Amino acid sequence: MAQPEWINRYxxxxxxxxxxxxxxxxxxxxxxxxxxxxDEVIKIPQRSLYMKVYGPFHHETIVRDLNILLEHLGExxxxxxxxxxxxxxxxxxxxQQWLPQSEFLTGLxxxxxxxxxxxxxxxxxxxxxxxxVSVDFLGNIGFxxxxxxxxxxxxxxxxxxxxxxxxxxxxxxxRIADTNLSELRFHYHAEVGLFQWVIDSxxxxxxxxxxxxxxxxxxx
Numbered sequence: 001m002a003q004p005e006w007i008n009r010y011x012x013x014x015x016x017x018x019x020x021x022x023x024x025x026x027x028x029x030x031x032x033x034x035x036x037x038x039d040e041v042i043k044i045p046q047r048s049l050y051m052k053v054y055g056p057f058h059h060e061t062i063v064r065d066l067n068i069l070l071e072h073l074g075e076x077x078x079x080x081x082x083x084x085x086x087x088x089x090x091x092x093x094x095x096q097q098w099l100p101q102s103e104f105l106t107g108l109x110x111x112x113x114x115x116x117x118x119x120x121x122x123x124x125x126x127x128x129x130x131x132x133v134s135v136d137f138l139g140n141i142g143f144x145x146x147x148x149x150x151x152x153x154x155x156x157x158x159x160x161x162x163x164x165x166x167x168x169x170x171x172x173x174x175r176i177a178d179t180n181l182s183e184l185r186f187h188y189h190a191e192v193g194l195f196q197w198v199i200d201s202x203x204x205x206x207x208x209x210x211x212x213x214x215x216x217x218x219x220x
Contacts, residue, residue, distance in 0.1 A: 003034065007044055013085040014093055016042065028140050030057065030180060036095060043094040055193030057180065059084045059092035065181040068131055073123040076116070076176050094179070102164040104142065105174060107149065107156040107214055109165050116174040121219055133181035136162055138207055146210040158214035
């Protein structure tokens, strides 16, 4: 299926090859994801009412978040490139390695990943302390599934779609798919959209409860 025309126009300002785009993989609140070339995916910012209210991401922020993650959690990050528009310095696309054998982290496959989740949460605590931002662990699907799992008291139904489980040499390993960090500064700052700050802060507190309830791991 061909991608929408606005995406073709958007990509004209980047050093990418639109003809290399394949099928759409997913569409979240923030990005639409397509296969790109043989072994990559490309993430394109959503143009939705939600993102207009939430506040669009900018190239500078996306690069900042990726660098923070590489500093503290580099071994868990999927190889990622952030490309900048030739005409608008705020516009970007994200290109990541495609992991065809990956699956969401779930209540069922979590025990096989060793201490990866614990190490990720420890690194994330350092990120929160230093930068007042946090990994978005759950994602849309994960949030819904974890909420259902908690309500039904069935932790095996829980999942995190922003953390992927991939085959490893000795055991399955976790990789962080979403490199956008959530804003957690304790007081509102004008450089961050008010709606974004409220949403991110509230979702983080709920995420803390859901992850502890379903995976037995503390985020703070």
